[in-house]
Amino acid sequence: MTAFTRGFRLHLADGQVLDGAEFPSGRAALVDDPEFGFVTGAVSVEELLLGYHGARIEWDDEALLEGKPRPTADSITSDQLDALLLKAARADSTWATALREAATVADGGRENDCGCGGCDTCAQHRIGLELRRRADERDGGRP
Incomplete structure (x- = not known):
């Protein structure tokens, strides 16, 4: 069950x-x-x-566990748990890369100086900073 x-x-x-x-x-x-x-x-x-x-x-979980039935809390093996954590880490890394690419599009790749003279209020700069912050969170704080 x-x-x-x-x-x-x-x-x-x-x-x-x-x-x-x-x-x-x-x-x-x-x-x-x-x-x-x-x-x-x-x-x-x-x-x-x-x-x-x-x-x-x-x-719903066939792709996640390669066709094996979903384990219960009593039956999950450490190998299954490791495989799930590895898949989650890969997904986070891919997501972080996508966020960084979106940040580059948002601020033109100019993280600290977009040339507007007011980066604290510039919407493009703030969007880029927020996307990079979220990417860093996905990567466990690694920029």
């Missing part, structure tokens, strides 16, 4: 994709009429799937 509700997408044989969730109790719900919000419920995901022949389920 998972500690939290786990989302999924149900890919039907006709190509339609429906959103669903598995609750900590094991029960499952599927929004099978998105236009009106009608939901089908079942005592388990397995029971729910019996009504959708040929459907394929995609869990």
Whole structure:
């Protein structure tokens, strides 16, 4: 049993994709009429799937854990935790790089002197400074 509700997408044989969730109790719900919000419920995901022949389920965390089920607090291994932390660090580094590039666009790459004569009030300079500050936060304070 998972500690939290786990989302999924149900890919039907006709190509339609429906959103669903598995609750900590094991029960499952599927929004099978998105236009009106009608939901089908079942005592388990397995029971729910019996009504959708040929459907394929995609869990919300498959990409994160490479297709393995989401671990519970009792079952996560240190290797899985390390892999998740490494992926998060890479994402932060990529995000920090993007923020720094945006800062360069905002202030023209002139961090301290954009030539306006009033950098304390210059909007372009202030935007660049804020973007660089956020990038530094993402990198753990490393400029």
